[in-house]
Amino acid sequence: DHPVCECNSCYGGLDCSQFLSDCAADANSGDPYFLEPFWMSHAESSAILVAGWHRMGYRYSDGSYISELLVKHIHKLHDMVGNAVTDGSYIVFGAGSAQLLNAAVYALSLSPSSAPAKVVTTTPYYAMYKMQTQLFNSLDYRFEGDTSLWKNNLDNSTRFIEFVTSPNNPDGMLNKAVLDGPNVKAIYDHAYYWPHFTAIPAPADEDLMLFTISKLTGHAGTRFGWAVIKDEAVYQRMIAYTTLNTMGVSRDAQLRVLKLLNFVLEEEEGRELFQFGYKTMTDRWIKLKEILSLSKRFSLQQIAPQYCSFFQKIREPSPAYAWLKCEREEDKDCYRILRAANIIGREGSMFSAEDRYVRLSLIKSQDDFEILADRLMKLVAEEQG
Numbered sequence: 001d002h003p004v005c006e007c008n009s010c011y012g013g014l015d016c017s018q019f020l021s022d023c024a025a026d027a028n029s030g031d032p033y034f035l036e037p038f039w040m041s042h043a044e045s046s047a048i049l050v051a052g053w054h055r056m057g058y059r060y061s062d063g064s065y066i067s068e069l070l071v072k073h074i075h076k077l078h079d080m081v082g083n084a085v086t087d088g089s090y091i092v093f094g095a096g097s098a099q100l101l102n103a104a105v106y107a108l109s110l111s112p113s114s115a116p117a118k119v120v121t122t123t124p125y126y127a128m129y130k131m132q133t134q135l136f137n138s139l140d141y142r143f144e145g146d147t148s149l150w151k152n153n154l155d156n157s158t159r160f161i162e163f164v165t166s167p168n169n170p171d172g173m174l175n176k177a178v179l180d181g182p183n184v185k186a187i188y189d190h191a192y193y194w195p196h197f198t199a200i201p202a203p204a205d206e207d208l209m210l211f212t213i214s215k216l217t218g219h220a221g222t223r224f225g226w227a228v229i230k231d232e233a234v235y236q237r238m239i240a241y242t243t244l245n246t247m248g249v250s251r252d253a254q255l256r257v258l259k260l261l262n263f264v265l266e267e268e269e270g271r272e273l274f275q276f277g278y279k280t281m282t283d284r285w286i287k288l289k290e291i292l293s294l295s296k297r298f299s300l301q302q303i304a305p306q307y308c309s310f311f312q313k314i315r316e317p318s319p320a321y322a323w324l325k326c327e328r329e330e331d332k333d334c335y336r337i338l339r340a341a342n343i344i345g346r347e348g349s350m351f352s353a354e355d356r357y358v359r360l361s362l363i364k365s366q367d368d369f370e371i372l373a374d375r376l377m378k379l380v381a382e383e384q385g
């Protein structure tokens with residue numbers, strides 16, 4: 001008596017065929033279902049079958065919690081896409097990149113100094129940085145808000161750890177570190193640095209970079225991310241963290257990721273993932289822009305076309321999220337205005353920005369996107385009278 005599929009919020013019934021016309025367009029979550037059709041058309045070549053007896057123990061045969069073969073695949077993946085320099089760098093796995101955010105803060109904050117390191121980032125930012133840093137409530141680091149508070153205020157005795165999200169969640173900008181100095185260390189969160197979401201102007205070559213399978217293949221539920229680290233001591237501390245925290249990442253998850261990456265790397269059809277991702281996301285962005293071009297009440301973030309070394313051409317933007325702004329002075333609560341039009345976004349305040357901004361997820365299923373587009377079209381039509 002379970003439904004055969006996971007119904008989108010606008011469909012019901014056992015096979016999700018019943019359209020619920022007064023449903024809300026849910027553009028809140030970052031679930032990457034836009035890639036589901038790709039994997040449906042390659043269901044067999046991307047499948048794994050795991051026998052009951054397979055790899056029951058804690059460790060791989062070399063005594064580690066990390067599959068060496070998967071590490072090799074990750075180096076090869078970055079070489080193929082050209083989005084990161086990984087030669088000579090160390091790789092650490094995490095249960096999603098979410099686990100690695102705090103592992104990285106921990107690794108960069110250890111020092112004989114008694115004052116806690118200041119963890120900062122630039123508004124608008126992904127809420128998890130602040131929430132995790134505050135949750136762990138360490139003596140070695142504290143969340144200290146926006147980089148602008150510290151930019152002209154760096155002294156030589158204070159240590160900073162700056163989260164740099166590039167492309168940024170929520171607005172898709174290719175951010176660079178704001179703070180610069182001998183006591184500043186950056187964590188580059190490159191969750192969205194894939195050709196689906198952005199031009200790749202050049203391979204990223206930072207000391208500590210984070211990536212995730214969630215936004216590359218769309219397998220967010222597998223919970224797999226990785227860090228690319230130049231410094232051996234930082235690498236050792238991140239390994240210590242993930243070992244003490246979860247004894248590494250599920251071996252089953254590593255096996256599934258190995259299969260998915262093997263398909264993407266080794267098979268002609270697998271490499272089409274990037275073409276598929278890019279086309280889906282640009283089509284959505286073009287449609288959204290067209291709808292909102294008629295509006296004076298709502299605006300979108302502006303992203304310029306840019307040369308992409310992966311596609312070897314100047315390409316249109318295709319961000320994962322729309323960062324919508326309510327332009328009218330009186331529209332201070334943009335979330336509420338959209339909610340009244342049956343659209344669920346995520347409030348600007350969730351990104352430490354003003355509530356005249358709302359993030360709309362563009363990476364969900366095609367049905368989700370089309371319902372969102374339809375609701376926005378109605379809202380803009382009302383404005384036109």
Ligand code: PMP
Binds near residue numbers: 126169213223224225
């Ligand atoms: N960083 C950013 C900027 C994100 O948007 C997300 C997920 N939405 C993550 C990290 C964490 O992703 P995961 O734990 O699935 O790898």
